[in-house]
Amino acid sequence: MKLIIQIPCLNEESTLPITIKDIPKKIKGISKVEILIIDDGSTDKTIKVAKMLGVDHIVRFSKNKGLAEAFKAGIDASLKLGADIIVNTDADNQYKGSDIPKLIEPILNGNYDMIIGDRKTDNISHFSPTKKFFQRFGSSVVRKLSQTDVPDTTSGFRAYSRDAALRLNVVSEFTYTLETIIQAGHKKLAVGHVEIGTNGKLRESRLFKNITSYMKRSAKTIVRIYTMYRPMKVFVIGGSISVCIGLLIGLRFMYFYMIGNGNGHIQSLILAAVMMIVGFQLGTLGLIADLISNNRKLLEETLYKVRKIELTQPFEMGGNYEANTEITKNNNKQTS
Structure with a gap:
């Protein structure tokens, strides 16, 4: 080992x-x-x-x-x-x-x-x-x-x-x-x-x-x-919060509309619609992000297998390790 x-x-x-x-x-x-x-x-x-x-x-x-x-x-x-x-x-x-x-x-x-x-x-x-x-x-x-x-x-x-x-x-x-x-x-x-x-x-x-x-x-x-x-969870939670806020604002508008005072709260109706649209959009983004996340998992698994195969080969010291990086073996290592 x-x-x-x-x-x-x-x-x-x-x-x-x-x-x-x-x-x-x-x-x-x-x-x-x-x-x-x-x-x-x-x-x-x-x-x-x-x-x-x-x-x-x-x-x-x-x-x-x-x-x-x-x-x-x-x-x-x-x-x-x-x-x-x-x-x-x-x-x-x-x-x-x-x-x-x-x-x-x-x-x-x-x-x-x-x-x-x-x-x-x-x-x-x-x-x-x-x-x-x-x-x-x-x-x-x-x-x-x-x-x-x-x-x-x-x-x-x-x-x-x-x-x-x-x-x-x-x-x-x-x-x-x-x-x-x-x-x-x-x-x-x-x-x-x-x-x-x-x-x-x-x-x-x-x-x-x-x-x-x-x-x-x-x-x-x-x-x-x-x-x-966990993109689905993150976006769905965000979207759900936005939809809930939109529903509450919408219910507030409906209350004033039912008592005959709806004309003074048109802004609330607009805001409710915007919040609900944003919520549904976040949910849609969550679905797309989840698909991307699943694809990432497949890529990571592929990368893991490739690296595992690649790293079974002996590594020769010296030369370029990556751009602007150098790896060397200390040939002056002290021995006891």
Whole structure:
């Protein structure tokens, strides 16, 4: 069994040594442990430090593309490098590397496809009360929409089986954490969680400027991804609300019309008609979107099979990984 630990990096020359030092070199049930760095356009010495630390593989972006793109590149590279299990962790040493064996154990046992590390965010001292509240609220929403029981849906410390990684298709440009859980839930993957420890805060988050910005972008991601997999439900609910509002306004007009005061409420009649038309249009869009969603499922299944066949071929290191991206093997890796 080959485990690849992928670490997205953006200017992490000071924190990367601490993070890598904490990663276990040998794990029971794993024959080979390798580290993959995804450099998201760093302008400091992250690459140089990574090579000095002896990481096994480096994926490099020529410019910053964001966390979601870095995650996708890491998953793709890990699959091409023959990973049986992929662990994603952060370069700021937020998560305890010593918990990696605990994180992958349920996958090794064959009980789960995807495991999320539960940080127990209510107990993290440097999280503000506001942040803790939104963590709980956001996680509860994602649990309901994904039909999973993951308590910490924004945790970036997670493990994927090879099959689960092959099935995931991240389309968000913001973050992968929420999207992959919703996708996994709707694809009927076995998603579990384990309690993990966290280290002290080394730097501020670079994913968002403030909690308001994070909530807005997260909400947008949740709505978008859920609509992709349950479009009929989303559009029918919206259409039903619009029709109901139109009916209520129409009944209000009928009341005034019956008492002989209808001429003064023609606007209500027009608004009622508009709301009901919009409602029926949303219902129609729901039918069309549902057909598109079913087609998407067929395409994703085809993509899964194609990738599975493609990735059975050995991957030669070096050369272009994708446009503006380079993947290399660290030939200067230190040995003990």
